[in-house]
Amino acid sequence: MDTKDKIKVMLDSLQAFYPAASLELNYSSAFELLIAVILSAQCTDARVNQVTQILFKKYKSPQDYIEVDLEELENDIRPSGFYRNKAKLIRGCCETLIRDYESEVPVNIQDMISLPGVGRKTAAMVLGNASAVQQGIAVDTHVKRVVQRLGISPHVEVDKIEQNLMRLVHPEKWTFFSNATILFGRNICQSRKPRCSECPFKDWCPSPDKTI
DNA sequence: CTCCCGATAT
DNA sequence: ATATCAGGAG
Numbered sequence: 001m002d003t004k005d006k007i008k009v010m011l012d013s014l015q016a017f018y019p020a021a022s023l024e025l026n027y028s029s030a031f032e033l034l035i036a037v038i039l040s041a042q043c044t045d046a047r048v049n050q051v052t053q054i055l056f057k058k059y060k061s062p063q064d065y066i067e068v069d070l071e072e073l074e075n076d077i078r079p080s081g082f083y084r085n086k087a088k089l090i091r092g093c094c095e096t097l098i099r100d101y102e103s104e105v106p107v108n109i110q111d112m113i114s115l116p117g118v119g120r121k122t123a124a125m126v127l128g129n130a131s132a133v134q135q136g137i138a139v140d141t142h143v144k145r146v147v148q149r150l151g152i153s154p155h156v157e158v159d160k161i162e163q164n165l166m167r168l169v170h171p172e173k174w175t176f177f178s179n180a181t182i183l184f185g186r187n188i189c190q191s192r193k194p195r196c197s198e199c200p201f202k203d204w205c206p207s208p209d210k211t212i
Numbered sequence: 213c214t215c216c217c218g219a220t221a222t
Numbered sequence: 223a224t225a226t227c228a229g230g231a232g
Contacts, residue, residue: 041227042226042228043227044227045227081227082229085230085231116230117231119229119231121230138228140229141229143228191225
């Protein structure tokens with residue numbers, strides 16, 4: 001089966017499995033999602049939601065994040081891990097939003113990745129889910145693992161994998177593909193103990209039983 | 213490439 | 223004990 005067919009089969013199955021694939025992060029604006037995605041690095045959604053439930057009541061705007069002491073912000077996001085890094089990134093991000101973007105989250109990917117703490121994965125995820133703008137495919141650890149196992153992209157660099165996927169998937173489906181593949185990677189094609197017997201692609205997957 | 217960080221699954 | 227979890231910066 002060639003790569004194009006794999007993508008086609010994949011999209012069909014994912015539509016059936018996850019007809020309305022969405023994120024499991026809680027947010028009520030592009031700005032909140034931006035903060036949530038920054039916090040989600042190397043951290044589960046459940047924990048991020050736990051943190052943001054309190055955080056979003058206290059911090060409503062970019063200004064709110066730069067007015068408190070850095071230590072206070074660190075303390076407020078501590079359970080998400082990497083809290084010193086993340087606090088600094090959030091501060092820098094909010095400062096840039098205020099200075100260059102009138103406190104609004106940009107709606108194109110070039111502007112997004114200019115923000116401290118925002119790479120293509122975060123940018124694509126925020127744009128696709130909160131701003132309904134599909135300018136990239138969020139290649140996170142799940143998407144990377146799934147497409148590697150399925151033999152869809154030979155690359156190991158996420159940027160190259162993304163470029164590859166953007167050629168293979170119609171732009172209107174970029175966000176769906178990303179969201180659904182992440183769910184699939186979390187629920188079926190897991191990193192540690194993949195549930196290959198339940199996988200709709202087991203007949204042609206070149207990496208049966210967790211070889212990657 | 214390393215570092216940042218802590219909780220949880222295995 | 224150790225690998226991993228919705229990464230990105232230096």
